[in-house]
Amino acid sequence: MRVSLPRLSRLPVWQQDLVIAVGTWLFGLFFYLTGLYLIAGGPDPVPLWKRLIELTAIAGLEVIRRKVPLALILGTAVLAVDISLGLSLPIIVVYTDFLYAATLYGSKRVSRAMISVAAVSTVAVITAALVLASDWRAGVIAAVAALPFLITPVWWATNVRQHRDIAQAERANSHQLARIAELDLAAAVAEERARMARDLHDVIAGHLSAIAIQSEAALSMKDPTLAQTVLRSVRENSVHALEEMRTMVVLLKSADGSVDETTAPARLAQLSKLIDSARASGISVDVRSEVDSAALPAAVDLTAYRIAQEALTNAAKHAPGTRAVVEIRHAAGRLILEIGNELATRPKQPGGTGTGLVNMRERAAAVGGSLTAGPSDGGWLVRAELPVPGA
Numbered sequence: 001m002r003v004s005l006p007r008l009s010r011l012p013v014w015q016q017d018l019v020i021a022v023g024t025w026l027f028g029l030f031f032y033l034t035g036l037y038l039i040a041g042g043p044d045p046v047p048l049w050k051r052l053i054e055l056t057a058i059a060g061l062e063v064i065r066r067k068v069p070l071a072l073i074l075g076t077a078v079l080a081v082d083i084s085l086g087l088s089l090p091i092i093v094v095y096t097d098f099l100y101a102a103t104l105y106g107s108k109r110v111s112r113a114m115i116s117v118a119a120v121s122t123v124a125v126i127t128a129a130l131v132l133a134s135d136w137r138a139g140v141i142a143a144v145a146a147l148p149f150l151i152t153p154v155w156w157a158t159n160v161r162q163h164r165d166i167a168q169a170e171r172a173n174s175h176q177l178a179r180i181a182e183l184d185l186a187a188a189v190a191e192e193r194a195r196m197a198r199d200l201h202d203v204i205a206g207h208l209s210a211i212a213i214q215s216e217a218a219l220s221m222k223d224p225t226l227a228q229t230v231l232r233s234v235r236e237n238s239v240h241a242l243e244e245m246r247t248m249v250v251l252l253k254s255a256d257g258s259v260d261e262t263t264a265p266a267r268l269a270q271l272s273k274l275i276d277s278a279r280a281s282g283i284s285v286d287v288r289s290e291v292d293s294a295a296l297p298a299a300v301d302l303t304a305y306r307i308a309q310e311a312l313t314n315a316a317k318h319a320p321g322t323r324a325v326v327e328i329r330h331a332a333g334r335l336i337l338e339i340g341n342e343l344a345t346r347p348k349q350p351g352g353t354g355t356g357l358v359n360m361r362e363r364a365a366a367v368g369g370s371l372t373a374g375p376s377d378g379g380w381l382v383r384a385e386l387p388v389p390g391a
Contacts, residue, residue, distance in 0.1 A: 013066065021062035024097070028055040028090030037088040046085045054082055058094050065098060068106035072098045096153040103157035111161060118154040122147060198359045211238060233280030236273070267301045268293035268328070274309050278324065281316035283341070289328040291335065300386045303363045304328070304337050307371065310356045311339035311382040319344040319380070330388065334369070337384040340376065360384070 008016055031037040032051050038044055044051075058078040064071045075098040082091040103114040125147075211234050268291070275285050293301055308326060315324045324341035357373055360382065364371035369386035 014063075017063050017065055020065070020097070021059050024062055024090075024094045025055060025059035028059065028094065031088075031090045037090055039087045039089060039092075044086060050085070051088065054078060054085070054088075055090055055094075058091055062094070062097065065101040066105045068102045068110055072102045092149050096149050099150070100153035100157045103154050104161050111158065114154050115158065118150050121150050125150065194362075198362060229280065233277055236277065267298075268296065268305050268308075271305065271308060271326075274305075274312055275326070278312040278316055282320045283312075283316050284323040285312070285326060286323070287326045287328075289326075291328045291330060296335065296388060297367075299367050300335060300369075300388055303367050303369070303386055304335060304384065306363055307337060307360050307382065307384050308339060310360050311341075314356060315339070315341040315380070333388060335384075335386040335388045337386070338381060340379055340381040342379045 008019060011019070028037075029052070032048060032055065035044075037051070058075055061071055061074050061078070075095055079091060079095050082088055099114065099118070103111050106114070215231075215234055268289075271287070271289075271293075275287060278285050296304070312324065312326070315322070319341050322342035322344060324339065327336075327338045327340075329336050360373070361371045364384050364386060367386055369384060371382070371384045373382045374380070
């Protein structure tokens, strides 16, 4: 039966350090028992039990190797004792791990300081080796042999730390980008829901309001011919509502948002249908247009149509039996659309929620225009200014 051991990096931090401590102790024990530990060579005057105590002390400090600079200071103290007894290889090797840990796990300030410490220590070791050695050649060899124990752990830890910091920065950036993407998606969904709500209101509410007003009028009419005319307008509004609903469904289903001519959105060219419906609802409508709707941008054309539709629907609902005027003209590169109506002289239909006025303003703003609505010359005026490039 094969037993798989967990990787060291997957263990908890304290278990990792404990494994390192046990491993370094066993490493040092091997060298001490085989007698391959003295740097200077020759017999060791220090009893083996003292060496093992020294090894146990510095290996035990590996458990706290991440506590910087405490572990490094205590490890340096053990190294000083080892130097006084006669420098041994296991102690030097274990001490390099304290240099590595201090550079990797310490603060940025400590990590930068370790580079300076390594450089100064290197110079000090070279100087001491040249001064204390009886032969300058032996001093140079000793200095070169000592360099990897000082420079390599600090250099290695510095590179590991740089890669770790870069990885953390990349992860932070990816989290931020993911969060921004989530916010953008939420904003896009909210904007799309608002657009759909606006379109549903304009398409359905306008036609259904006209149907409600006209059907109520038809019920009170005694002239069969006039009632038939009103009912015909009710049917036309029903058909138009279904057609525009079909257009919206096709637009929502299409991948690129394109539609053919049979499902194209309503334009000012179809304004006459709105006028006929408003007249059938009981208001008198005059139209004054100086604009060729075919030359208008599609977005402006549709926006103007929807604003006119909502304004006429409101006039029929809140001021039945009155007179309304629709005026369309160009002025200084803008399309001016005005729908004015007299105030009601008899009880009006129950008030709405105000959504229609908000929708008209949002539509105008969406194409870079503006809309105002309010009392004017004893009546009510809706005025929209929509930009028309090249007009």
